[in-house]
Structures are given as C-alpha cells and as structure tokens.
Amino acid sequence: MRTSRIVKAVNWRYALGEIALIVVGVVIALQASAWWDGRAERRAEETYLGALEAELTSDLQHIREGLDRFRGIESKVTELLEVLRSDRPYSEELDAYFGTVYGAKAFDVSTAVYESLKSEGLTLIRDRGLRAHIITVYEQTIASTRRSIRYEEQMVLDILRPYFLTHFRDLRFN
Numbered sequence: 001m002r003t004s005r006i007v008k009a010v011n012w013r014y015a016l017g018e019i020a021l022i023v024v025g026v027v028i029a030l031q032a033s034a035w036w037d038g039r040a041e042r043r044a045e046e047t048y049l050g051a052l053e054a055e056l057t058s059d060l061q062h063i064r065e066g067l068d069r070f071r072g073i074e075s076k077v078t079e080l081l082e083v084l085r086s087d088r089p090y091s092e093e094l095d096a097y098f099g100t101v102y103g104a105k106a107f108d109v110s111t112a113v114y115e116s117l118k119s120e121g122l123t124l125i126r127d128r129g130l131r132a133h134i135i136t137v138y139e140q141t142i143a144s145t146r147r148s149i150r151y152e153e154q155m156v157l158d159i160l161r162p163y164f165l166t167h168f169r170d171l172r173f174n
Contacts, residue, residue, distance in 0.1 A: 045124050051113040052134065059109040066107040076100040098164065109145060114138045 080097040114134070117124065125131040 041124060044120070045126060048113065048117050048120070048124060052117070055110050055113045056137075062107045062109070073100050108149060109142050111138055111142060 076097050077100070080094065083094060083097075117134075122131055122135065125134065
C-alpha cells in the first residue's frame with residue numbers, strides 16, 4: 001500500500017508540474033501576443049498621425065491659397081466701392097468686379113483620415129491630450145469652418161445669383 005501511495009504522490013506532483021508548465025506557457029504566449037498587438041497598434045498610430053499631418057498640411061495650403069484669393073477679391077470690392085461712391089459713370093468693365101464677388105468660391109477641408117481613424121477607434125492615439133486636440137480640431141474647428149463655407153455658398157446662391165442674373169448680361173468670373 002505504501003508503494004501505491006508513493007506512486008500516487010509522485011503522479012500528483014508530476015501532474016501539478018505539467019499543469020504549472022502549461023500555465024507558464026500560456027502566460028508567455030499571452031504576453032507575446034499582447035506585445036505583438038501593442039507593436040501593431042503603435043505602427044497604426046504612427047501611420048494615422050502621419051496621414052493626419054499630411055492631410056492638415058494640404059488643407060493649410062488650400063486655406064492659404066483661399067486667403068490669397070479672398071485678398072484679391074477684397075481689393076476688387078474696395079475698387080468697386082470707390083467707383084460707386086465717387087459718382088463716376090458706370091462702365092461695363094465694372095461687371096468683372098461684380099463677377100469677382102459672385103465668383104468667390106470658398107475652399108473645403110478634408111476629413112477622410114480623421115473619419116477613418118474614428119471608425120478604427122480614436123483610442124488608438126495613446127496621448128490623451130493629443131487625442132483631445134485632434135477631436136477638437138475636427139469636430140469643432142473644421143465643423144465650424146464647413147458651416148461658414150456652406151453659409152457663404154448659400155448666400156451667393158440665394159442672394160447674389162438672382163440679382164446678378166437679373167441685372168447683368170455679360171458676367172466674367174475670372
């Protein structure tokens with residue numbers, strides 16, 4: 001009997017050793033998987049941040065170009081106002097100045113990368129402050145800019161367009 005107890009004790013020790021070995025193997029595998037997933041998430045974060053930077057840089061260039069265009073429009077409008085206030089006779093050349101106002105087209109900004117990031121999960125950006133700033137830029141600043149652009153376009157279509165089509169025959173928009 002005593003030998004059988006010793007064999008059973010050895011079998012239990014052996015079984016516990018096997019279980020411990022399996023547990024250690026599983027823990028190592030889980031750690032390796034977590035490390036690999038974290039590495040993949042960091043690469044995805046870097047990719048998104050690079051794409052956001054490129055998109056915002058491109059948008060900034062469009063904004064600068066639009067600002068230059070609006071400065072030119074402002075100059076034409078200022079000249080037009082001077083002519084209208086000076087009691088000089090109207091000439092058809094002024095139609096181009098009116099056309100400049102009518103043809104003022106705003107720009108738009110891109111949000112494709114941000115929308116893709118949102119669908120992937122904004123928590124992909126580890127830095128909470130940076131994540132909050134990105135959300136503010138896209139959800140507030142760019143959204144506000146888009147509302148202003150839509151308002152301007154609607155104003156041109158609802159107010160200026162009918163007036164121009166009624167009062168001018170040969171509009172040139174460049």
